[in-house]
Amino acid sequence: MGILNVTPDSFSDGGKWSDPERAAAHAATMVAAGAAIVDVGAESTRPGATPVPPEVELARLRPVLRAVRQAVRVPLSVDTMKAAVARVALAEGADLVNDVSAGRFDAAMLRLCATERVPIVLMHMRGTPRTMQHAPRYRDVVATVVAFLRQRAAVARRAGIPRQAIVVDPGIGFGKTLQHNLRLLANLGTLVRLGYPVAVGVSRKGFIGQLCDRPDPASRDWGTAAAVALAVAQGARILRVHDVPAMRDVLAVATAVVDA
Numbered sequence: 001m002g003i004l005n006v007t008p009d010s011f012s013d014g015g016k017w018s019d020p021e022r023a024a025a026h027a028a029t030m031v032a033a034g035a036a037i038v039d040v041g042a043e044s045t046r047p048g049a050t051p052v053p054p055e056v057e058l059a060r061l062r063p064v065l066r067a068v069r070q071a072v073r074v075p076l077s078v079d080t081m082k083a084a085v086a087r088v089a090l091a092e093g094a095d096l097v098n099d100v101s102a103g104r105f106d107a108a109m110l111r112l113c114a115t116e117r118v119p120i121v122l123m124h125m126r127g128t129p130r131t132m133q134h135a136p137r138y139r140d141v142v143a144t145v146v147a148f149l150r151q152r153a154a155v156a157r158r159a160g161i162p163r164q165a166i167v168v169d170p171g172i173g174f175g176k177t178l179q180h181n182l183r184l185l186a187n188l189g190t191l192v193r194l195g196y197p198v199a200v201g202v203s204r205k206g207f208i209g210q211l212c213d214r215p216d217p218a219s220r221d222w223g224t225a226a227a228v229a230l231a232v233a234q235g236a237r238i239l240r241v242h243d244v245p246a247m248r249d250v251l252a253v254a255t256a257v258v259d260a
């Protein structure tokens, strides 16, 4: 899953893809390099980010989604917590919803995905992007995240989303310390055993900067490669990444080893 952020303030690619033509060209480049899904987001969820109103999110998203839809044929996901935004995105040709709140922020989200018959990614986050990094604490982070995702998947199914249209994601960096992120990545198999496809977003995130002493997110792709390979080895199925050409090779080797 290639990342396309249409935001002025995303931590790695903020402001780079706001122009529809450039965004479409970047999406096409990611697909040519092997991206099977392009994830388009118009609200930053980085720690401390302030939420934007749906009109602002849509004004950023709509022209870009239109251009990207013309440019590539792979499924497009819309990274949003708002049903009103998701509804317009689906009408503009998006194929699935990536909701980092797992349907908690907007009660209409799960029903929308059910009636539109589209898959949804349910991600674990503690609190909101604005508050999530304020001293996060868990008794057992792996058990907490797995229980949360099991419960949210059950809620999604009760809303009418079929089992095979649900993807779960541990939410690396969303209300977690370095140790929490490492424990989750080390125990991804526990989440895989829930039975839903697992998505993982480690690309260029802060924990890699901490481990490798790399303040600049753009310099974190080698660290990202290690995390992606280890996630694949434990059964992760969707890897949300910025550098698609590099991670395509990481996936090719990691999946070949797993398959052997």
Ligand code: HH2
Binding pocket: 003, 005, 007, 009, 010, 011, 012, 041, 043, 044, 045, 046, 079, 098, 099, 100, 121, 123, 169, 171, 172, 199, 200, 201, 202, 240
């Ligand atoms: N991480 C980010 C955004 N959306 N979605 C899923 N399913 N999983 C993730 O780990 C995830 C996500 C944050 O990264 P990014 O989009 O690169 O930055 P920002 O939130 O600043 O736009």
